Each structure stands twice: as structure tokens, then as C-alpha cells.
Amino acid sequence: MAHRQQRRPVVVLYERIVEAIQEGVYPPGSQLPTEPRLAADLEVSRPALREALILLQEDGVITVRRGVGRTVNQHPPRRGFEKLRPMEELLGAGQPVTTVRLAQTTEEPTDFSTQHLLLPARSRVRFWESLLEVDGTPCCLTQEWAATDETLAALVPSPAEALDGGQEPPSTMLRLLLEAGRGVQLKGSSTLVPTMLGRRRGEQLGRPADTPAVLVTQVVQAGRTPVLAAKYMLPTGAPALPVWQSR
Template sequence: MAQARTRRRQPRVELYERIVAAIHDGTYPPGTKLPSEPVLAAALGVGRPALREVLILLQEDGLITRKHGVGSRVNQPPATRGIERLAPVEALLGPGNVSCRRLAAELDEPTDFSGFHLRLPPTSRAWFWETLIDIDGVPACFAHEWAADASTLAELGPGFPEALGEPSPDGRPTSMLAVLIAAAGDRALGAKSTMGATILGKERGKAMNRPPETPAILITQVVTADDSPVLAAKYLLPAGAPLIHLNQRH
């Protein structure tokens, strides 16, 4: 069983949540430009370096688009009907022999991303999985997945919270979403996704045997059950990785 770890909640989490709340309440509607960095920093009472760091995170999470010399624009929300059909990411990759390698599985404090999307209190602990998905032995997708708190998960099925902390029954790791879908049974799950561009960075590049500056597609996804968020994830696919297959939702 993985052990819980303690980490201080960073001030950027609150700043991230303040900006997202302003987007949702219409202060900065989708499709509009955010104020310039000096103006926005003054309005929020923060320094420009801290603001710039959070804007980078918001872009990575698909909430805004930043362009040098132009500024930041709030993205439109995902369409109600679209390309999405809920399935584990490993089921969408291929063709080829797909396998998962678990790099981390631990109880952790909320990050800015998981805390906001899963509505987690700052002092809570929830499961975080880091999984590397290979196609024919070649790293193809980096998955970061966060679960909701144990009480929320227990409503899906009594065994689901425990399943996250135990080895896979057949000894083969899967994504967290695969466990969630299996635990939910016939219960309907929904999801919203966004897609953007980024680079691998040093740590992820090392794990995938790629240069840190390798371009990558970043897919973020929030899974819900009865409108309650139960899982938030980031899936990173580097340039040259096998295409992800998406089916039109009907």
C-alpha cells in the first residue's frame, strides 16, 4: 500500500482557483481577452512572476490560450456534443501491443489542477497515479490521474477506493480511468476534455527517452458521475507517438 506524503499547499493554488472562478462567473467570459499581466496582477494583488506561472498552468489545463505579444484569451468551453466517448486512454491507443507501467501511486494533497476540478479541500488526501503507457515497448502516453476523495468514490462502489491502493487483480497495471469504469458498472459516467499543445519537459522527457523540448499534445479530462467530479486527468502524447483513436459520440 502506498504511503501518504505531506506537501505544503502553494499560494499559486488559490490564485489559480481565483482566476478560474472569475472565468466561470462571467468576469472573464469565454472568447474574451484577459487584462494585460500588469493590470491583472494589480487587480488580484499579486506579483507578476506568480501570475505568469499560474497563467502557464491555466494554458496547460486548456482554460486559456497565450500568445507572445498578443496576451491571453479565455477558451470556449467544450461543446455538449463532440468527439468524446468515455474509454480508458490505453484503449484508444494503437494499433500495437499496449501496456501500462505504474510510476507512482500515492495518497497526496490536492494540486492546483486536481483541487479545483475535483473540489478537494486543501487538507484532504486523494489518490494520484502516474502511468506510462507503451505501444510495442515504446513510450507513447504519459498519464497523470487524480481521484476524488474516498467518500465520493465510495458512492460509485464500495470497493473502488480500496482498488486504487491495491495491485491489479491480474498483475497488469491499467489507467485509473479503467478502474473507475469497471467499478462504476452500469452507472452512467460523463466527461469533458480539452486539448492543447505543450512540451515534455525535463522529467517527462527523461521517462520517455525524449528531449525535454519535444512537442506534445496535452489532453485534460474531468470525469463525472451524477454531475459530481470523480476523476481528473492529464494525458501527454509526444510528437511521433501513435495516434489516439476517437469515436464520434451519438
């Protein structure tokens, strides 16, 4: 079995602290425990904790004041499109998101999937098309292509079992791969371009064909190997995708 690359412990620790803040363990405006106490609570070394705390300060999640300590900011930035997450989570922001499966097939590679997944000739690939509804309103049309089973095997021990079974409730392919490949270092690269829905996508989203939209194309890699290629069509009025930037 291929060696699985683990995420850096400091990155995992950073995300644990952010999740604890979001869950109210360390609410906005409160002070974090002292460094020795926090290291003991999280069962980590103080050097690793100190590095994670520096990153949290740089990203505006906490503020450090001499004589006061580390304070959780009142409005810490919400992790958004800069972190590899399923589109359901990005669009939800606390609201219910329903995934409606429109197509789940295997097909010959398209120009898009061949280019981004480096597919061999005469192969067949999984293709999923889904509609994401936020609080009952169609907000995103997703199209996803997976790499071959041979490629996915390094990420998911049994790709066919993970992807071809009936998912209840349905989800995007990216969500399943992220859950099945926990501990594997995954990264994504995306492009965003303005466009119009067009007739077919307009009908699927219940909008006029000339509705302005944003088309997001995304390629997810395990190491240097592409495992997923996707397109996301977001019409005007869809929830915003937060992008967290810091200096």
C-alpha cells in the first residue's frame, strides 16, 4: 500500500483550536488558558502549541497582549474557500444543505477530466452531477469526476465500495473522499471565472438562462497525483464563499 502523507502536527493542532473556538469551548472575547494548561488540556508539547498559537495570532484568530495573555477575537475569521472543504459546508454556514443527485454514472473521459486527471486512453471514470439546496433553495450545481480506481486506491482502500454504494443522504464526491481519506494530505487548486448560467444549467437551478454566475473549477491532489476534478456553478444570489486572507 502506498505511503500516506500525514498532515503537519502543528496544522492539525491549529485546526483543533479553531474548532474549539467555533464550538464555544473558548468563546470570542475570552482568554485562552495559560500555555502550560492549554498544552496539558490538548495533550501536546509546548513547542508545537507555541507554533500553532503564533499562526493563530498571525491569522487574526487571537490577540496577544503583554500582561493580559491570549484573547480570542470577538469576530474570528471564518474558515472559507482557502481551506479544502466540501461545497456543502462552505455554502451552509449553519443553514441546512440538501444534496440532490442528478446523475451518477461512469463515462468516457471528457476533455476536462482528461486534462485535469491525467487519464489513460480508453478508461472510464465516475461522474456525479448534484444540486445543492440551501434551506430549500437551489444554490449550486456540481459536476465531479474521479480518478481511476488504481489511482484512488492510495487514498481510499476500496474506491468502488466507497463511491458506488448508495449514499444516504447523498453528498458530493469531495465530501466522501475527504472523509474516507482522513490522514492523507490533500490539496486543491481552483479558478473562479464570471459567466452566465445558460439554458440547461438555468433549468436545473430554476433561474433564467442569462443569470450571471460564478464558475469554480477545482482539482484535488494527493501529493502530486490528481484524484478529483470538479466544476461548481454558483448563480447570483447563492451564499457567498468566504475567503480568509491575512498578512
